[in-house]
Amino acid sequence: MNRDIFRQISIIIVTIITLTINSLATSLPLNNKTTAELSDSFLVRFVPAGYVFSIWGIIYTGLIAYTVWQALPKNRENERLRSIGWWFVVGSIANTLWLVFWHYQYVAITLPMMLILLGTLIYTVTVFFKNPAARLAERIYVDLPFRIYLGWISVATVVNATVVLFDNGLTPSDDVAILTAVGLVVVAVLLAVSQRILRRDTAYGMVIAWALYGVGVKQGIYLNTGLMPAAPLLVTVATYAAQALAIVLALWWAADRISGLMRKKTVA
Numbered sequence: 001m002n003r004d005i006f007r008q009i010s011i012i013i014v015t016i017i018t019l020t021i022n023s024l025a026t027s028l029p030l031n032n033k034t035t036a037e038l039s040d041s042f043l044v045r046f047v048p049a050g051y052v053f054s055i056w057g058i059i060y061t062g063l064i065a066y067t068v069w070q071a072l073p074k075n076r077e078n079e080r081l082r083s084i085g086w087w088f089v090v091g092s093i094a095n096t097l098w099l100v101f102w103h104y105q106y107v108a109i110t111l112p113m114m115l116i117l118l119g120t121l122i123y124t125v126t127v128f129f130k131n132p133a134a135r136l137a138e139r140i141y142v143d144l145p146f147r148i149y150l151g152w153i154s155v156a157t158v159v160n161a162t163v164v165l166f167d168n169g170l171t172p173s174d175d176v177a178i179l180t181a182v183g184l185v186v187v188a189v190l191l192a193v194s195q196r197i198l199r200r201d202t203a204y205g206m207v208i209a210w211a212l213y214g215v216g217v218k219q220g221i222y223l224n225t226g227l228m229p230a231a232p233l234l235v236t237v238a239t240y241a242a243q244a245l246a247i248v249l250a251l252w253w254a255a256d257r258i259s260g261l262m263r264k265k266t267v268a
Contacts, residue, residue: 004076007085014092015067019060021096030103038102043228044162045174045181048155048214049221055152055210062145069141080131081142084124091120107167114153114160121150129199144203151207154191158184178231185212185238189245202253205245213242 025035036050066088070081098113124146133139165171172180189212192205216238222228 002076004082007082008071008076010089011067011085012071014089014096015063018092018096019064021099022056022060025099025103030100031105033103035099035102038105039163042163042166043222044159044166045177045219045228045231045234046162046184046215047159047218048211049217052211052214052217055148055207059145059149059152062148065141066145069138080127080133080138083127083131084146087120087123091117091124094120107164111157111160111164114157118150118153118157121146121153125150125199125201125204147201147203148207151192151204152211154204155188155208155211158188174229174231178234181215181231181234182237185215185234185241188212189241192245192249196249196252200256202249205249209242209246209249211242212238212245216242 024030029035036053039047039053040050069075070078070085075081094113094116098110098117101107101109101113128143128146133143171177188208192208195201195204216235219228219231219235219238223230
């Protein structure tokens, strides 16, 4: 079998497996516990509210689009798709194993799986930056889904790390936990802005903003359910940082589009 065809088929198979396991994790659910229920059992400060995890629907829709796009005969020898194909396979396997280990509460093993997934996504987006897509369709069906995916996994990795520490009894006082979470919010904003400056990546930062706003909402849920005391500092920082980041990125993106149109008119 042609190596490119084998790669294309492998990507289709791992995508189907990943989507199937994710569906079973929600519908059965695996080990009789939903992903959200397990997440709520760890009382950590830097974690978004449950509704934020709905972004997986967007991510998986994007990955389906990528899987279909790369499977087209005309894209079989696309060098960009060749460069990222097997990394996607490895990342998808790590994603699937993460779900299984998470649901069966092998929490410590979930972090290595998350780090493998993060590494594959960093490599993939780096390839996109060094070798930009020539076609708009490819930027939409391939680049955009992975940029969104990386944004979410960047946040999820930090959450995963804090959960592993919590699960192993390494929990600081609540005041320290709040200050640490505030620091992580600041770092996340700086990371989002840096990606916009270095790679003109708006999607990555928008996902960060979505997650950070959810961190603020989560503190209200903790308070209303009596699980944790109020954290007004974290709520304020996370909420305003998320809103400011989203507005700045949107205006930045719009300014780039207008500038691009002006240059085209000038050339014409």
